[in-house]
Amino acid sequence: MTTPEGIAPPERSLAHAVGASWMSAPYPALVADSTGGVVQTNAAAAALFPGAVTGAWIDDTLPPWLADAHRGLARHRGDAPVGAPARPVRGRHDGLSLEAHPTVGTDGDVVWWLVDDTDRSLAERALHHEQRRTAFLADASTRLLASLNVERCMETTVRLAAEHLADAALLVTPAHGRRHPVASCAGGDVVRHTARVDPTEVTGLAEALQGFPPVPSRWIDPASLPAWAVPSGFDGTAGSVVVTPLPGHGVPAGALILLRRGDRAAFDAAEEVFAGLFAARAGAALSAARLYTEQADITATLMADLLPPPLRNLHGVEFAGGYRASQDAERVGGDFYDVHPGADPSRESLVALGDVCGKGLDAAVLTGKIRNTLHALLPMCDDHERVLRLLNGALLTSRHARYATLVLASVVRRGGRVRLRLTSAGHPPPLIVRHSGAVEEADTAGTLVGALPQVRARTFHTELAPGETCLLYTDGITEARGGPLGDAMFGEDRLRAALTGCAGMPAEAVVDHVLMLASDWIDTNRHDDMALVAITAPNSAHLTAVDGSTPGRYTT
Numbered sequence: 001m002t003t004p005e006g007i008a009p010p011e012r013s014l015a016h017a018v019g020a021s022w023m024s025a026p027y028p029a030l031v032a033d034s035t036g037g038v039v040q041t042n043a044a045a046a047a048l049f050p051g052a053v054t055g056a057w058i059d060d061t062l063p064p065w066l067a068d069a070h071r072g073l074a075r076h077r078g079d080a081p082v083g084a085p086a087r088p089v090r091g092r093h094d095g096l097s098l099e100a101h102p103t104v105g106t107d108g109d110v111v112w113w114l115v116d117d118t119d120r121s122l123a124e125r126a127l128h129h130e131q132r133r134t135a136f137l138a139d140a141s142t143r144l145l146a147s148l149n150v151e152r153c154m155e156t157t158v159r160l161a162a163e164h165l166a167d168a169a170l171l172v173t174p175a176h177g178r179r180h181p182v183a184s185c186a187g188g189d190v191v192r193h194t195a196r197v198d199p200t201e202v203t204g205l206a207e208a209l210q211g212f213p214p215v216p217s218r219w220i221d222p223a224s225l226p227a228w229a230v231p232s233g234f235d236g237t238a239g240s241v242v243v244t245p246l247p248g249h250g251v252p253a254g255a256l257i258l259l260r261r262g263d264r265a266a267f268d269a270a271e272e273v274f275a276g277l278f279a280a281r282a283g284a285a286l287s288a289a290r291l292y293t294e295q296a297d298i299t300a301t302l303m304a305d306l307l308p309p310p311l312r313n314l315h316g317v318e319f320a321g322g323y324r325a326s327q328d329a330e331r332v333g334g335d336f337y338d339v340h341p342g343a344d345p346s347r348e349s350l351v352a353l354g355d356v357c358g359k360g361l362d363a364a365v366l367t368g369k370i371r372n373t374l375h376a377l378l379p380m381c382d383d384h385e386r387v388l389r390l391l392n393g394a395l396l397t398s399r400h401a402r403y404a405t406l407v408l409a410s411v412v413r414r415g416g417r418v419r420l421r422l423t424s425a426g427h428p429p430p431l432i433v434r435h436s437g438a439v440e441e442a443d444t445a446g447t448l449v450g451a452l453p454q455v456r457a458r459t460f461h462t463e464l465a466p467g468e469t470c471l472l473y474t475d476g477i478t479e480a481r482g483g484p485l486g487d488a489m490f491g492e493d494r495l496r497a498a499l500t501g502c503a504g505m506p507a508e509a510v511v512d513h514v515l516m517l518a519s520d521w522i523d524t525n526r527h528d529d530m531a532l533v534a535i536t537a538p539n540s541a542h543l544t545a546v547d548g549s550t551p552g553r554y555t556t
Helices: 043-048 064-075 118-144 150-164 205-209 269-306 360-376 384-396 491-500 507-522
Strands: 029-032 038-041 089-093 096-104 110-116 168-172 180-186 189-195 238-246 254-261 318-324 335-340 349-356 404-414 417-425 431-433 439-441 457-464 469-473 530-536 542-544 553-555
Touching: 029 043, 064 089, 064 096, 064 110, 096 118, 118 150, 118 269, 150 168, 150 180, 150 189, 150 254, 150 269, 205 238, 205 254, 238 269, 254 269, 318 335, 318 507, 335 360, 335 530, 349 360, 349 469, 349 530, 360 384, 360 404, 384 404, 384 417, 384 457, 404 469, 404 530, 431 491, 439 491, 457 469, 469 491, 469 507, 491 507, 507 530
Parallel strands: none
Antiparallel strands: 029 038, 029 110, 089 096, 096 110, 168 180, 168 254, 180 189, 238 254, 318 530, 335 349, 349 404, 404 417, 417 457, 431 439, 431 469, 469 530, 542 553
């Protein structure tokens, strides 16, 4: 019975105030006075603390964490309202996790209500453990997928495994010939090498490399590990080993060997399962990196045949080419050029420069088809119109429903002059730079190839005197937009003006000059593919330098 002010009558203790019902409560409860003596306990508390009988001291009968909490309340009992619950304390006793809730009386007595929260504590620890594992797997996936380099992916895998799963880790990937690429980590140092290893020497390794489920760790005897399976930086003796496969895309990506020292607890079943989860992510990343590497190698091989070839002087004629794809990230596009040398100086060399409809890889594939077809038609290159008709027929029967513009140039040197036969098929006509600086347009025209059943073309004949140049170019040069406002085309007038100053220049200098002006004009704007070829009749005398810096002299 309490007064209206909520203060217990001084003649009654807190034990009497709470009533007798607490004695049969299912939760342990006990009352202790301000001096640390046990006043009363209910049946549940007596079973939990057998020595906590009336008159006993809490230091002798209660766990230290609870006794310390009681003394702290006794020292500060005036700081809290009478009858108000104080902050609960938590601790362990006989393998149980207990939460003790105190209520302080006016006489200094404290009622302690204890709740068994062992299951909740275990669930919280398990949840926290799983959250840490999930966070690790997410971070591991991010780090593993950060690079598509196979070697770096292998290094990241063993480093993460050694840091978070074991004391050392060894990654064995499928054999290349008779040797297996291997990466290991122990003590923070990663070693990567290729070695001859016998997977049958490690229990479960041969099966893991074939993608079979892992064998339990208890089946693997650490003492039977061969020397190559123990990383050089591993400190101590292996006491537990896990071998788990790295699943890949269709084929296994390898196998992971985890080692733990003998002075630590062996891998349990849950850790083996978690190692498998990590290995699955590592295998996916490693497989993706290997697939990317293989595709990059294939692409590089194909690119080598699709890229414009380097040009050089042939049979007394200077040739130079320039190329810039529409996207800086791409190496090939829809513009192309080729020079097919004549069998000897008396035979014509064939130059082909073209522009395929479209951009990117699709255009590059069609470009490759056109170049290969032209190469096959070289025996007929004395008749440009016939070559264009046969090429047109080949494109019309292709699965690529695209067309191309093209210009052909047959080149041969006779005496000190270069003879040209120029034929355009829907392409901008070549420009001829005379020694005087005058720029002429070749009088050739025709229909594009790959679009109509019939093609028609007109061939133009001309000669180049020493120092004169014929420029073949694609419309990516003239239609490049830029300038002060960024929307004006470079145009034929600017191209002609640029060529006026190129009289007497070598072919390579002409190409560099035009490409530089066009690149400066577009700046960072989007643009089409650009390609150009310069054919120059070399001067009979040219200036040479002795050491690259002193004045030169004319030679013939």
